[in-house]
Amino acid sequence: MSDATDAAGTAGESSTTGARAASDARAPGAVARLDATGLPLLAARAVLGVTFVVLGARKIGDPVQFLKLIREYALVPDDLPWLLNGMAVALPWLEVWAGALLLLGVFVRGAGATMLLLLGVFTTAILLRALDIHAAGGQAFCDIAFDCGCGSGVEEVCGKLRENAGLLLLTAVPLLSRSRRFCLARR
C-alpha cells in the first residue's frame, strides 16, 4: 500500500515537473530572453536615471524653494524644524545619487528600491494633498494644479499622478531584472 502510494506520488510529481518545465520553456522563457538582452533594463535605467537626476538637480539649485514646497504637505510637525530642513537638503541629493547610480549601472537594485520608496512617498503625498484641495474647494479633481515640489513647476495633478504611476511601474525593471548588460558593475 505504502509502496503503491509512493509510486503514484512519484509519478504525479514527475508529471507536474514536466508540465512546469514545458510552461517555463514558453512564456517566462520569452521574458527571460528579452531580459537577457539587457535592453529593457537599459531603457528603464535611462528613463528613471535621467528623470531623477534632472528633477533632483533643479531642487538642489534652490533649497529654500524646495523647503517651502515640502512644508506645504505638512508631513513633518512644525516643532521639528531639523527634520524638515534635513529633508529639504538631503532628498534632492538622494534623488540625484540614485539616478546617477542607475545610469551608471551600479547598485542597480538598491537604486531601484530607493526610487520605489521615494516615488511611493511622494505620490501618496501628492494624492492626499490634491484630495484635500478637492474637498476644500470643490474643484474638479483633474483641474487641480499646484507645484508639487517635484522639480517640474506647477502641474495638473492627474498628469503628475499618471507620470508617477508610470515611473513606479518602471522601477520594477531594475528590481526584477537579472541582466547586468550595459552596467558598470556586473553583480
Add this chain to the structure above:
Amino acid sequence: MPRLLVETGLVLVTGLALGLASNALSSDGLELGRDYFPKGAATARPVSDPVAEPVPEPVPEPGSESAAEPVSDSAAGDPTPPDASPAPPPATDGLTGAAPPDVGSPPDDAVDPAVVERLAAKGLRAATFSEVRALHEDPMYAYEAYVFIDARDDDHYADGHIPGARQFDHFHPERHQEALLQVLPTAMEIIVYCNGGDCEDSESAALFLMGMGADPQRLRVYAGGITEWRARGMPVERGARNSGDLEESTP
C-alpha cells in the same frame, strides 16, 4: 532579499550623507536646527510687553547735519556709524500710532480680514496700500525715517522692488543683518513685504526682525506685497537698492 536591503541601505545612507555634506559646504545652505517658519507666539515678543521692547536710540536734533543728507546704500558693512543715523521726522505718526500722511485711499484699499487675523495671531499688524504709499511718498522716506524691507530672495529683489526698499532674506539673515541694524533703531515705521497673497516670507522676516530688536509697534506687514504695488501702477526699482533703474508698472 538581504542583499537588496543592504544595497538599498547603502544608497540611502550615502545619498543622504551627500546631501548633508553638500549643505554644510554650500553658501546657500540651510541651518538645519533653525525654524524658518516661526509662528510668532514663541518667537515674537507680545506688542504690549513694555519690558521686552527695545529702547529707541536717541533722536538727533532736527536740522542737524546728519539729517540733511539721504542715507547711502545698504551694502553690508556700511560704514555709517549708528549714531550718525538721520533724524526721524517729528513724532507725529509712527511713535504715537496716529495715521500716516493720507494720500487718498482707493475704495477697495483694505486688507483681507483673514490675513489681518493671521497676522494678529503672530503678533503682527497689517499695512494697506494707501498707508504704504503715503509713507513712500513722504519726504522723510529718503532719510529712512520709514524703512521698507523686501523679504524676498536675491532674484526677486533684483527683478523689481519698491524703490528704496532694503532687502532682508530671512533664509540668509547674515547677508543683510548688519546693514539693517544701523537703520532699524531709528526708524519710525518699518514696512515688510514680499509677493503678497499667500507669501509668508514677509511675516517670517518681520518676526525675525522683532527678534533682532525691531519695535513691534513700529513694524507692519504690507499684505498686498509687490504684486499689489505693481498692480496699482506704482514704479519698481530694478537691480540694487538706489540703482535708479526705475520701471513703471502698468495697472
